[in-house]
Amino acid sequence: MQLILFGPPAAGKSTQAELISKVYDIPHVATGDLLRQDVREGTPIGREAKKYMDRGLLVPDDLVVRLVREHLKRRDAMNGFVLDGFPRTVSQAAALNGLMKALGREISAVIDIEVSDEEVLRRISGRRICPTCDKIYNVYYNPPQVPDICDDDGSKLYQRDDDREAVVERRIEVYDVQTKPLIAYYRRRDLLIDISGDKAIDAVHAEIMCFLKSMPESFTAPF
Numbered sequence: 148m149q150l151i152l153f154g155p156p157a158a159g160k161s162t163q164a165e166l167i168s169k170v171y172d173i174p175h176v177a178t179g180d181l182l183r184q185d186v187r188e189g190t191p192i193g194r195e196a197k198k199y200m201d202r203g204l205l206v207p208d209d210l211v212v213r214l215v216r217e218h219l220k221r222r223d224a225m226n227g228f229v230l231d232g233f234p235r236t237v238s239q240a241a242a243l244n245g246l247m248k249a250l251g252r253e254i255s256a257v258i259d260i261e262v263s264d265e266e267v268l269r270r271i272s273g274r275r276i277c278p279t280c281d282k283i284y285n286v287y288y289n290p291p292q293v294p295d296i297c298d299d300d301g302s303k304l305y306q307r308d309d310d311r312e313a314v315v316e317r318r319i320e321v322y323d324v325q326t327k328p329l330i331a332y333y334r335r336r337d338l339l340i341d342i343s344g345d346k347a348i349d350a351v352h353a354e355i356m357c358f359l360k361s362m363p364e365s366f367t368a369p370f
């Protein structure tokens with residue numbers, strides 16, 4: 148099963164992708180996480196990407212496509228994958244098509260998690276992350292038991308630099324202009340599934356699972 152999780156920043160893509168990845172035992176490939184890892188490690192890709200990420204802009208297509216190609220060719224992606232945060236431009240979607248062809252696969256579905264602009268702002272401003280295990284919390288909806296401390300490993304939570312107010316508006320604008328056209332792109336290809344993300348994590352997951360379970364067995368079966 149080759150799934151794309153689509154939606155605005157903080158729609159809940161990562162949280163839902165992680166849940167799906169556990170249910171079907173397929174890797175969760177999140178370009179934002181991969182880029183942040185490169186930034187932390189100070190690799191050439193990370194140094195280049197940081198210039199764009201810090202300003203809420205998209206990293207150049209060729210760099211991101213290279214990163215995704217590397218991950219989708221891995222053995223653990225043989226039975227499928229959940230893409231999160233990719234593609235983000237029509238040209239990335241075209242590159243993904245080429246990649247799928249080369250691998251003899253097809254995208255199974257694009258799950259579009261829809262969230263209102265007000266909700267996006269509230270979620271982003273409340274988002275906190277554990278630096279050790281990458282677990283995502285939200286101070287309003289899903290707070291840790293002790294403020295600012297990870298429930299699982301006791302690390303001090305942090306706020307992503309690009310979740311700060313000055314950058315958030317730019318990210319939403321970039322989503323509207325560069326990424327949203329993909330909704331029509333995938334709808335035309337009859338791949339788009341609309342899911343309302345303005346609900347609790349479990350409720351959104353249940354709706355996604357309801358869709359996945361309604362598909363023929365071949366859809367979710369290992370490759």
Ligand code: AMP
Pocket residue numbers: 156178179180182199200201203204205206207208211231232233234235239309318
């Ligand atoms: P995310 O964690 O998905 O919100 O991504 C954080 C940042 O990483 C974005 O604001 C972009 O700067 C960069 N990024 C992640 N995925 C992509 C992509 N597919 N194309 C270009 N830039 C990306």
